[in-house]
Amino acid sequence: MMEHPACSVRAALADLRERAPTRCHEYAGTMARTEIAGHFAERHAGTPATGRAGAEDVALYSGVEGAALPVLLGLYGDGARVRGWLPGLPRRVRPDDARRRLAGGPDPVWTGAAPCRQEVWAGPVDLSRLPVLTATPRDAGPYVTMGLIHARDPEGGPEGGEDALSVHRMLVTGRDRLTVWMLPGRRLRALYDAATARGNRLPVTVGIGAPPAAVVASALGTAFLPAGTGKLKAAGALAGRPIALAPALTQPAVALAASEIVLEGYFDGTVADEAVPGRDRPSGVSLPEFLGYDGRTKPDVPVMTVTAVTTRRDALYQAVIGPGREQSVVLGIAGALSVGLSLAAEEPALAALVCDLHFPAAGGGMLLLAVGIAKTGPEDDGRLEPLARHVFARHPFVKLIVFADEEIDIANEEDLLWAVVTRSNLRTDCASFADAPNMPMDPSQGAAWLEARGAGDGRAGRSFIDATTPFRLKAETVRSFPWPPSSRWKD
Incomplete structure (x- = not known):
């Protein structure tokens, strides 16, 4: 019986080779185990490993010095393809x-x-x-x-x-x-x-x-x-x-x-x-x-x-290089589900506001959370702070939350930044809380960093940006061109 990509790494790789063969690369030359990660980072890895934007390609290294098994890198480096393998x-x-x-x-x-x-x-x-x-x-x-x-x-x-x-x-x-x-x-x-x-x-x-x-x-x-x-x-x-x-x-x-x-x-x-x-x-x-x-x-x-x-038989040795996009994608998909689960179980009224959740790769799939908000009345303008406090309390790795209107594609970081720039003023629309534990793996939450920034209490804190339109002003932030586009232009 043919395996499904959700249940088999080799089936996922075969699916990618069939659908997007140019995204798969094979390197047969002899390479030391100490060289492969650097080679992949230089050619394929994206943020946060490098400054390269966009999804990562997949690389298979079959000439690993002193080993019979090939090394597979980059499989999870594209959120869209991973989501495509998970029908549920x-x-x-x-x-x-x-x-x-x-x-x-x-x-x-x-x-x-x-x-x-x-x-x-x-x-x-x-x-x-x-x-x-x-x-x-x-x-x-x-x-x-x-x-x-x-x-x-x-x-x-x-x-x-x-x-x-x-x-x-x-x-x-x-x-x-x-x-x-x-x-x-x-x-x-x-x-x-x-x-x-x-x-x-x-x-x-x-x-x-x-x-x-x-x-x-x-x-x-x-x-x-x-x-x-x-x-x-x-x-x-x-x-x-x-x-x-x-x-x-x-x-x-x-x-x-x-x-x-x-x-x-x-x-x-x-x-x-x-x-x-x-x-x-x-x-x-x-x-x-x-x-x-x-x-x-x-x-x-x-x-x-x-x-x-x-x-x-013919096993693949799968690895990640550490800070490549792969971990950000896996952590981000699971993190969005986890936030949704906690809201549904513990704060159903606040959960009703949420129309989407996404962790961008820029935050390693954990520190930066984008939340789509569907307001139904003016009272919803004041419900974002308690929503943020719930997320920070139950998901302590989250450092920054950006709330955006439901028509914003929060998985598109450019669209999200557009909302931040045109639908928020950080003087009034950014709030911070000090009652949160510091995360040592984030340099900006380290003691020396906080001291250099003048944070005398030694706490990095957590923040949220409200990039949503006040309910009574919704008519002022209608895109000039409707999005998503109408079906009349479809081929």
């Missing part, structure tokens, strides 16, 4: 519609003929066989950047309780070892802490080249999912079909069956500094992060021991 994703993110769609997704299904087990590595695990990239000379070492971890509580009952499904930066520190940075408060960290507190191992799988629908669903806020909807069910909703699962071979764990590569393993409470033993990296850099700047290494990071590697 609404064209506009309206809160009630987002909640209804995700709640109605199919449960995952088990398969006995898992593509991810077509080949099983023999002998001791040796992760150096994978073409794991080192993005810059400053990096701590080679990082797995598109590894989707799946875990469930082994003591959580027949269904294992609420699953963890998330992408993490994973530094290869040995033949069968990776350090895995986990953000506190996230589901994987909670499962890890619970298992190690009991003196148990936490078995996991890592899908590299996992189904695109699962990758997007993994970035959803777990706290906002409708009751009874886990991330795998949400992935099924986005895909319009169930996500296939298979049991791991060496661990009591679950693998996403269509993944290109699966690492099986466990956490046992062992921790290590985020560094490769014997390599001197005094800079403290981890790897390029999603906002376009170098990240910092962490101490005492959980260590995963890998017990098996399985792959599809």
Whole structure:
């Protein structure tokens, strides 16, 4: 049976090759693993990795030095094509519609003929066989950047309780070892802490080249999912079909069956500094992060021991270079859905104002949020501040919100800026709040930056811009030419 692009990286790549062959590039020449990310950044990567505007092309590197598998970069670098692969994703993110769609997704299904087990590595695990990239000379070492971890509580009952499904930066520190940075408060960290507190191992799988629908669903806020909807069910909703699962071979764990590569393993409470033993990296850099700047290494990071590697035939090793457009697209699609879900569940009256949500790539898919507003009366003019406060409180990474009228295409950054310039005066239409945590990965929220700017309280704060027309003045901001255009000019 032919695979759907929502459920298979290779099907998504095949779809792109058929629909837009000029957007796919293959590089067969021999290239070191330390050169590929820079090559891709120079030729294809967009904002925030470079100053290049627009969507990213896809590149396949088949001549990786010392590795048999090709490296795939750029697959998620175009929001339009990713949305095209997800039939369950609404064209506009309206809160009630987002909640209804995700709640109605199919449960995952088990398969006995898992593509991810077509080949099983023999002998001791040796992760150096994978073409794991080192993005810059400053990096701590080679990082797995598109590894989707799946875990469930082994003591959580027949269904294992609420699953963890998330992408993490994973530094290869040995033949069968990776350090895995986990953000506190996230589901994987909670499962890890619970298992190690009991003196148990936490078995996991890592899908590299996992189904695109699962990758997007993994970035959803777990706290906002409708009751009874886990991330795998949400992935099924986005895909319009169930996500296939298979049991791991060496661990009591679950693998996403269509993944290109699966690492099986466990956490046992062992921790290590985020560094490769014997390599001197005094800079403290981890790897390029999603906002376009170098990240910092962490101490005492959980260590995963890998017990098996399985792959599809002719497997693709998928990666991202860090701050390319790919992470911004994935985080942005999931982030818009998460904001919609939280509004629908917690603030239905405010949710009714919202006709669309979009995270532009300029904010890494997390810091900058554009919100389409459909006002129905003059009282709606005063409801944007409580709407902004809800978003800032429930989605702490959001730094700046731009509210725009419903006829503005908020996914078009030029149209959004046009609204800001012609429908707002920042003297009266911009508000800031100081009661928000700082985000260390954003340089402008660092202590030294705030001190240089004279912020004595050390808080970066959050802001919103009201680029909507006051309700009683709607007639003053009618475009000279109707948009969207009328159908009479269609071919």
